[in-house]
Every structure is written in C-alpha cells, then in structure tokens.
Amino acid sequence: MLKQVTINAVPMMGDMVVPAVMHISHTMPDIQITYRSTLDMADLSDGCTIGVRAGVEPSTQEMEVSWLGRIGLALVAAPEYIAQRGKPSSPADLAQHVFASNDFSDAGTPWSRWLHEVVPTPNIVFRTDDETLLRQAIKSGRCAGFLPISSLCWSAELVEILPAREEWALPLWLVRCHNASEACVSVGAELADMMSRQLF
Incomplete structure (x- = not known):
C-alpha cells in the first residue's frame, strides 16, 4: 500500500519543488506525493503533510521548523x-x-x-x-x-x-509536526536537501 505525503508550499516554488518531487517519487516509489501551491497554511497535525513557508520563522511548539535558505x-x-x-x-x-x-x-x-x-x-x-x-x-x-x-x-x-x-530575497522554512510519519520525515529531508542547494 502506498504511503501518502502532501507538500503544501507557498506559490512560486514550483521550479524547485516539482523537480524534487519527481526525484523523490523515483527514489521512494512506495510513497505517493501530492503537491499543493497555496498561501493557506495547511493543517500539519496529520503527520503526513509538509509545509514550505516564506517570511518570518514559523513559531509553534507542536511543529519542527527547518531553515531552507532564501529564495532570490x-x-x-x-x-x-x-x-x-x-x-x-x-x-x-x-x-x-x-x-x-x-x-x-x-x-x-x-x-x-x-x-x-x-x-x-x-x-x-x-x-x-x-x-x-x-x-x-x-x-x-x-x-x-x-x-x-x-x-x-x-x-x-x-x-x-x-x-x-x-x-x-525571501526566507524559506520547512515545517512538519514532531510526530510526522516516517514517510513524511524521509520526504521532508530529501526535499530540504534539494531545495537548499538552490537557495542562499
């Protein structure tokens, strides 16, 4: 059975997120990824959703926040x-x-x-x-x-x-809940690595 992970990213991230999703889908074929481009902050508490947010660092005790870099x-x-x-x-x-x-x-x-x-x-x-x-x-x-x-x-x-x-330039952050699924953690780590290479 395929594991489900959703990436919820602010608009204008497509050039970075889509190639990363294609790569992850190839290297992790047991995970099905849905990519949503929206300004709305998704509910990450399901443990299967990753947020890519812009601007001020998200501050929440329930979530794990990682610095990605700044988009030029x-x-x-x-x-x-x-x-x-x-x-x-x-x-x-x-x-x-x-x-x-x-x-x-x-x-x-x-x-x-x-x-x-x-x-x-x-x-x-x-x-x-x-x-x-x-x-x-x-x-x-x-x-x-x-x-x-x-x-x-x-x-x-x-x-x-x-x-x-x-x-x-705009700061970018990767956000997920602390009790995220193993699939969510794996996708998040790979996404962060691939995106951070294109940021400064």
Missing part, C-alpha cells in the same frame, strides 16, 4: 517584450514598462513592496495568485515580472532584465 528573485521578461520596450538600465526606467504581479496584497512580499514603490499602479496590468498564470503572462511577451532565479534555468525563453537584489 529577478525581474524577467520574454525576448518579444524586450524587443518592443527595451531593457531598463535602472529602476527609474521601469515607469516606462508594464508588469504582471502576484496578488498576495501590495505589501505581501519584498519584491511586491519594491515594485509598488517604484512603478505607478496602472503599470501593473495583470495580477494573480496563481504562479502558472503569472508565468504565462510574462512568457506572453506583453509584460515583465518577478520570478525566482531558478526560472531562468527551467525557462530558457525568459531573459533577466534586472538582476536579483538582496532586498527582494
């Missing part, structure tokens, strides 16, 4: 977009550009705060809480947007237009 983000665009609007040479040039953005709330992430401080609100032409739709909008060539640096490895059609900055 860059401002990226498709070549078609750059051909039409050019590459900004400085943040001051961004007022001439349009963007897709996460709809986490204007102050939800360091890069969202920065973007809203630098560009007029009308320049943000597409907002979504779905990472797949955000990528599609950027890849359409109609707007630029923030994506994890790892996206440039997995999406050769995207070009960095402003490199990652320290102020845009």
Whole structure:
C-alpha cells in the first residue's frame, strides 16, 4: 500500500519543488506525493503533510521548523517584450514598462513592496495568485515580472532584465509536526536537501 505525503508550499516554488518531487517519487516509489501551491497554511497535525513557508520563522511548539535558505528573485521578461520596450538600465526606467504581479496584497512580499514603490499602479496590468498564470503572462511577451532565479534555468525563453537584489530575497522554512510519519520525515529531508542547494 502506498504511503501518502502532501507538500503544501507557498506559490512560486514550483521550479524547485516539482523537480524534487519527481526525484523523490523515483527514489521512494512506495510513497505517493501530492503537491499543493497555496498561501493557506495547511493543517500539519496529520503527520503526513509538509509545509514550505516564506517570511518570518514559523513559531509553534507542536511543529519542527527547518531553515531552507532564501529564495532570490529577478525581474524577467520574454525576448518579444524586450524587443518592443527595451531593457531598463535602472529602476527609474521601469515607469516606462508594464508588469504582471502576484496578488498576495501590495505589501505581501519584498519584491511586491519594491515594485509598488517604484512603478505607478496602472503599470501593473495583470495580477494573480496563481504562479502558472503569472508565468504565462510574462512568457506572453506583453509584460515583465518577478520570478525566482531558478526560472531562468527551467525557462530558457525568459531573459533577466534586472538582476536579483538582496532586498527582494525571501526566507524559506520547512515545517512538519514532531510526530510526522516516517514517510513524511524521509520526504521532508530529501526535499530540504534539494531545495537548499538552490537557495542562499
């Protein structure tokens, strides 16, 4: 009988989590993994769910929290977009550009705060809480947007237009309950190892 493990991760982790899940599924064929990308914090008390959370370290006595590292983000665009609007040479040039953005709330992430401080609100032409739709909008060539640096490895059609900055980085944590199942512990350890190699 297959053992069940669910990974509940904040959006924009797909480039790191999906390859890790594929590897784990191959090396641990007796474990079936479900990956959910959501801002909502899952109930981890079932012992079969792993959380990947961002921001301030989760503080709870019932959970085991492990530092993964910080995820770096860059401002990226498709070549078609750059051909039409050019590459900004400085943040001051961004007022001439349009963007897709996460709809986490204007102050939800360091890069969202920065973007809203630098560009007029009308320049943000597409907002979504779905990472797949955000990528599609950027890849359409109609707007630029923030994506994890790892996206440039997995999406050769995207070009960095402003490199990652320290102020845009976000801390990541792996969270599970203390009495997690053996399968959950094994998957969590492998996931943490693979993700931490791509973080700083």
